[in-house]
Amino acid sequence: MLRFLIPLLFLASFATAQESVVAGMSQNRISISANFDGSEILIFGAIKRETPIPDYAPLEIIIAVSGPDEPTTVRRKERIFGIWVNKDTVEFEASPSFYAVASTNPLNEILSVADDARFSIRIGSRIPLTVEEDNQLNLPEFRDSIIRIRENQGLYSERESIVTLNDETLFDTTIQLPSNLVEGDYKTRIFLTRNRQVIDDFETTIMVRKVGLERWIFNLAHERPLIYGLLSLTIAIMAGWLASAVFRLLKIS
Amino acid sequence: MQIYLPIAEVSVNAFLLLGLGGMVGILSGMFGVGGGFLMTPLLFFIGIPPAVAVATEANIIVASSFSGVLAHLKRKTVDLKMGLVLLSGGLFGAAFGVQIFKILKEMGQVELLVMLSYVVFLGAVGGLMFVESMRALRRSKQPNAKRPLRKHHNWIHGLPFKMRFRTSGLYISAIPPLIVGAAVGVLAAIMGVGGGFIMVPAMIYLLGMPTKVVIGTSLFQIIFVTAFTTLMHATTNYTVDMALAVLLLTGGVIGAQIGTRIGLKLKAEQLRIYLSILVLAVCGKLALDLLLTPSELFTIGAGE
CATH class of the missing domain: 1.20.5 (Single alpha-helices involved in coiled-coils or other helix-helix interfaces)
Structure with a gap:
């Protein structure tokens, strides 16, 4: 039985990994010193392939940089006796302190909903709707508020069409890290998609340290x-x- | 010049912090208030996390109060005996207040309570002082007007454990100052401030101390109450930001020295009117925040 399975697995991996991504960064270590005022990181790479460039659909690249996850409490104010009071509270188990997505084209054109959910790529799918205790509130509304507030603080961003890709082989982009950066390991993921399907991904870490x-x-x-x-x-x-x-x-x- | 704060984990302009510290320090020296009720909301506004702002503020108040009290000690405008009595009540009250704060935090309504206590106390104290000082000022402008008799003997004088407070020229029971100290201690812990803005009027109107002595004495006891609070925050929440404190207090101590000198040049009634206007302005701002529809209904708090 095993004798048949192993070659089969090899075949399967060949079929999906015809193209794979190799990437590097201008720095994989960010030092927060007293005069730290934000940073810019250059992410670049190439597509490795043994076969000619497939032509059934254009190659697209999505890069996601994510700060450390932390439990997040969101409160909604309501007017009670004329004053605004925190009323409903939702405690999300995890949301990233920083999240930046960069891509070659608008995300809804290059990424299917199913793959977005599977790899948790877009900001919305990156924050799981898992909460400490379910109190029958509208969770997506509370999640959207986290996204809205952090986008305004420059902590979350989805920047489409800022990754440049040459000849479907070489790509690069810059990710801005704001000055209010939190210490931790920043997971950097690079996805290759064709026909809105993820065909390969690559993962590395940027260490942010004081x-x-x-x-x-x-x-x-x-x-x-x-x-x-x-x-x-x-x-x-x-x-x-x-x-x-x-x-x-x-x-x- | 931007500087990254190690505990607050944000980057802010160093000169902005020096300036803020200096401004609040001047007011602190002038009025004998720690300035926490001004500085804490300002720090929220420039993006310092509230927990760090409250804890670091306590540390800054220690510096500006110490600087201020030295100036007052030289002029012998500190009633040390009264200060110690107030302080013993204050430490007890602060310890009790920290416990109340913890219970409310678990209930999730601490922000509302802090805001409401600010509005109520700032409003009451500011209003009372304003009315009283206006009346006093009018009196001083009409020297012929009949001066209303001050009640020299009220129920306070019937209490036991009488003590003589030479600097204040008082001979009263130790119980009222102890209660005042404890009450202010509780409020100070809940509101995250030194409590000078409540202590100063309480000393003038409840204990009948002379205004000149009140400021130095208030500063004297604030040093110890806020030092205690700083240590509590540093050891339980790790929220005291030394870099933030150093920048703010550099501005603060210089400001406090200037403020003390300005304060000595002003008349007591004038001083009280300015302080009451300041207190009412902060109160009005906070009340508006509670009453007006906020632009963002949601807030993100740190996860528990």
Whole structure:
């Protein structure tokens, strides 16, 4: 039985992986130092194939960069007795802190709904509708609000037609990383599609890390919170005293 | 010059923070309020996460209050004895307030409660002070007008445990200052501020302390209450941002020194009118936020 299966599997993989993607990035490590003010990352690559370029449909590329997932609470305000109050609350189990999709053409033309759902590519399908407790609320409405708010903050984006593809072989694009970036591993996925079907995908990681003073402060705050707190107070008292002393000197002279 | 804040995880303009710190510091020095009720909403506005803003603010208040209190100590306008009595009530109240805060947070309505307490207390305190100081100012302009007799003996004077507060020129029971301290401590913990804007009027109107002493004494006890709050936040929530604090307090301590000097040049009644206008303005802004239809009905909070 196994003797028949193994060659079959090989054949199957050949059929789908006639074209595969090889990619690189200008940097796979982003250092957040004190003067970090956003960053730009160049993603480039090529299509590897052993056979001539298929001509049944154009090749399209979708690149998705995703920040670390975190549980997200969304609250909706309602007017009660004339004042606006948080009423309904939905706790999504996970949403990415950052999400950018770049593609060669408008996404609904190059990606089928089924494959979008299967690979969770577009922003909407990237945030699963799984919640801590189901309280019979309109979940897509709450999910859309996360997307809307984060799009306004520059954290989420779907930018169509910004990936350039030459001769169906070489591609490149730049992804903007905003200044309010959160530390973590940023999963970068590249999808090849033909006829709205995903035919290959590639995955790599951009590591976003605080460095130097930022790193030191962050670690101290989390590992030695009491010392950190006392140090913060000492700085505050010293600054208060210093200002007072300096002003006294200025007054005398 | 942009700077990335390690705990808040956002990048902001360093000069903007210095400027904000300086402005709030001037007001803090002038009026003897920590400035938390101004700074905290401003920090929300420039995009600092609320938890970080509230915790870091406590740390900044320590600096500006310390700077301010040194100036007052030199002028002997701090009633240390009264400060210590208020403080012992204050620490007790703050610890209690933190517990209330935790319960409300679990109920998911902490934001509303904080906003409502701001509106109610800022409105009441600001209104009361405004009316009273206007009356006082009118009186000082008409020297012939009959000065209404101040009640020197009310129920407060019937209480036991009398103490002499020499600097304030008072001989009253220790119970009212203890209660005032504790009540302000509770509110301060819930509202995430030093509580000076409640403490100052409470000292003037409830305890009958002279205005000149009130500011220094208020600053004195605020230092300790906010230092306590800073430590609580640093050890339980890890939300004190040292880089943010350093920038704001650099501006803040300089501002506080300038403010203290401006404050000494102004008349007590004038000082109170300006403070009450400031308090009412913040109150009005917060009330509008609660009443007007927000442009975005949804808010994203950190997951629990």
